[in-house]
Amino acid sequence: MILWTSAEVEQALDVFGLPAFQASGVSIDSRTLQKGDIFIALTGQTDGHAYVQAASDKGAVAAIVSKANPACKLPQVLVPDTQKALEQLGQFARKRAVHLAAIAVTGSSGKTSTKEMLATTLKAHKSVASYNNHFGVPLTLARTPADAQYGIYEVGMNHAGEIAPLSKQIQPYVAVITNVGTAHLGNLGSLENILSEKLSIEDGLVKGGYLVVPHDLITAGVREDITVKRFGGVKGDARVTEVLPQGDGWKVWAHVEGHDVVFDVHHPGVHQVTNALAALLAASLAGADVAESAMRLSRAEAVVGRGNVHHLPGGVTLIDDSYNANPHSMRAALETLIRRPANRRIAVLGDMLELGEHSIAYHRALADACMGVDTVITVGTHSKALQDALPDSQKGGHFNKQEDVRLSLQGGDTLLVKGSNGIGLSKLVARLTQLQNGTHKHAV
Structure with a gap:
C-alpha cells in the first residue's frame, strides 16, 4: 500500500524539489522502522538524527530532518522543526481522508482497552500501543490511509492543556471519555481540574458530533452543537440488561441505541464490560451496525498488560x-x-x-x-x-x-x-x- 508520495510530502511540508519516492509507512523509531517507511528524526530524550543512517540501512525511503547528514545517501527533507513536520503530515493526512469517521478516546483508565475494542469492532485504523501524546497522535494521523472509513485515536495527558490541542488535530466525529478518576492528580491538583481537562476533548469535535460519557458524568457547559450520549446505569443510551461470568470473561446482554445485543467480553474484570458498552455506543454513533459490531466485539482479546x-x-x-x-x-x-x-x-x-x-x-x-x-x-x-x-x-x-x-x-x-x-x-x-x-x- 502506498501511504505517501513525495509530491504529497511536498504539499504537506511546503517544500519542493524532492526526489521521487513512495512510502508505505511513517516511523519515528529506527528500531521498529519497516522497509518503505519515511523516518522522522525527532529530538527528545534521544536525538533521532543520530539514527538516520540506521533508518536508511533498514530500508527507509526518505528522512525528515532539521540537521542534514551529508554522509547518508538517503533522501533527506530538511525542515526547521521535525516535531512540527510530524504534525503537518498528520494534518494533511487527516484532511485527505475525506470519508473518515474519526473516534477519539480518552479517560483516566480504560483508554487502550476501549480503543482496541473499537478497532476490532470497526476493523479500523488505530493508534499503536498507547501512542496518545504529542508524538503519538500526529504519528497515528500521519499513518491514516486516505481511504480509511474509521480511525480510532487514543488521547492521553499528564498536565492541563494537553487534550484539547490533540483533539483539534484529530477532529473527531465521536469522542469517548471512559471515566474520570484520580490519575495524574499530582499534576492537575483536583478531581475538578481532571474533569475539566477530560471534557476539553470536545474542543476538537466536529459540529454535529457526539460526546460519549459515563452515565453519571457531569457535562454542564458542553457545546450546544454536539450531542452527549451516555453508557452504563439503568437509563444509559447503552446499558447492560444482564451479565454472567463465562470462563475468563463475561457474557453480556445489552441495550444499545434501541437495539438488544448479546456479546462476549474476554477479560476477567467486570469493569471491561463498561468499556465494551462505550465501544459499542461509539461504533453505533459512527455509523456501524450494532448487531455486527457486537459480533465482532466478541472476538476482541484482552490487551497485554491490561488484565x-x-x-x-x-x-x-x-x-x-x-x-x-x-x-x-x-x-x-x-x-x-x-x-x-x-x-x-x-x-x-x-x-x-x-x-x-x-x-x-x-x-x-x-x-x-x-x-x-x-x-x-x-x-x-x-x-x-x-x-x-x-x-x-x-x-x-x-x-x-x-x-x-x-x-x-x-x-x-x-x-x-x-x-x-x-x-x-x-x-x-x-x-x-x-x-x-x-x-x-x-x-x-
Missing part, C-alpha cells in the same frame, strides 16, 4: 494488569481478583505514580479494597504505606524493586500483578510466563 489471563503450570492463574495503575483501576483490578474462585488470592501491587502530595493517602486507602485477598505484596516506594496499613495476616512483604520479589505459588492460586508502568512489573510477569512456556522450572 489478560495466563494459566501457568501447576494450576496457577496469573492476571497480568501490569501496564498501569491509578486508584480507580487498582480497585477494579482487586475486585476482579476477589471475584475469582481460588485456593489463595495473591496480589503484587506496585506504586501508583503521579499522585503528588496525595500519594501516601491513596496508597494507604487501598487497604479496604484488599479485603478478600489472602496475601498482598507491595513494590516501589509509596506502596509501602499500603503494606503498613494491612493486617498482619495479609502482609506478604514490601520490596523496593520488582527484581527482588520472590513468590512461592501453589496449585489453585490466583495471582494479580498490577502497578504503574514505571515500576516495571511487566518484567515480573515475563519471568512468570516463562513457566507457561516451559523455559523456567522453578517459582520466581
Whole structure:
C-alpha cells in the first residue's frame, strides 16, 4: 500500500524539489522502522538524527530532518522543526481522508482497552500501543490511509492543556471519555481540574458530533452543537440488561441505541464490560451496525498488560494488569481478583505514580479494597504505606524493586500483578510466563 508520495510530502511540508519516492509507512523509531517507511528524526530524550543512517540501512525511503547528514545517501527533507513536520503530515493526512469517521478516546483508565475494542469492532485504523501524546497522535494521523472509513485515536495527558490541542488535530466525529478518576492528580491538583481537562476533548469535535460519557458524568457547559450520549446505569443510551461470568470473561446482554445485543467480553474484570458498552455506543454513533459490531466485539482479546489471563503450570492463574495503575483501576483490578474462585488470592501491587502530595493517602486507602485477598505484596516506594496499613495476616512483604520479589505459588492460586508502568512489573510477569512456556522450572 502506498501511504505517501513525495509530491504529497511536498504539499504537506511546503517544500519542493524532492526526489521521487513512495512510502508505505511513517516511523519515528529506527528500531521498529519497516522497509518503505519515511523516518522522522525527532529530538527528545534521544536525538533521532543520530539514527538516520540506521533508518536508511533498514530500508527507509526518505528522512525528515532539521540537521542534514551529508554522509547518508538517503533522501533527506530538511525542515526547521521535525516535531512540527510530524504534525503537518498528520494534518494533511487527516484532511485527505475525506470519508473518515474519526473516534477519539480518552479517560483516566480504560483508554487502550476501549480503543482496541473499537478497532476490532470497526476493523479500523488505530493508534499503536498507547501512542496518545504529542508524538503519538500526529504519528497515528500521519499513518491514516486516505481511504480509511474509521480511525480510532487514543488521547492521553499528564498536565492541563494537553487534550484539547490533540483533539483539534484529530477532529473527531465521536469522542469517548471512559471515566474520570484520580490519575495524574499530582499534576492537575483536583478531581475538578481532571474533569475539566477530560471534557476539553470536545474542543476538537466536529459540529454535529457526539460526546460519549459515563452515565453519571457531569457535562454542564458542553457545546450546544454536539450531542452527549451516555453508557452504563439503568437509563444509559447503552446499558447492560444482564451479565454472567463465562470462563475468563463475561457474557453480556445489552441495550444499545434501541437495539438488544448479546456479546462476549474476554477479560476477567467486570469493569471491561463498561468499556465494551462505550465501544459499542461509539461504533453505533459512527455509523456501524450494532448487531455486527457486537459480533465482532466478541472476538476482541484482552490487551497485554491490561488484565489478560495466563494459566501457568501447576494450576496457577496469573492476571497480568501490569501496564498501569491509578486508584480507580487498582480497585477494579482487586475486585476482579476477589471475584475469582481460588485456593489463595495473591496480589503484587506496585506504586501508583503521579499522585503528588496525595500519594501516601491513596496508597494507604487501598487497604479496604484488599479485603478478600489472602496475601498482598507491595513494590516501589509509596506502596509501602499500603503494606503498613494491612493486617498482619495479609502482609506478604514490601520490596523496593520488582527484581527482588520472590513468590512461592501453589496449585489453585490466583495471582494479580498490577502497578504503574514505571515500576516495571511487566518484567515480573515475563519471568512468570516463562513457566507457561516451559523455559523456567522453578517459582520466581
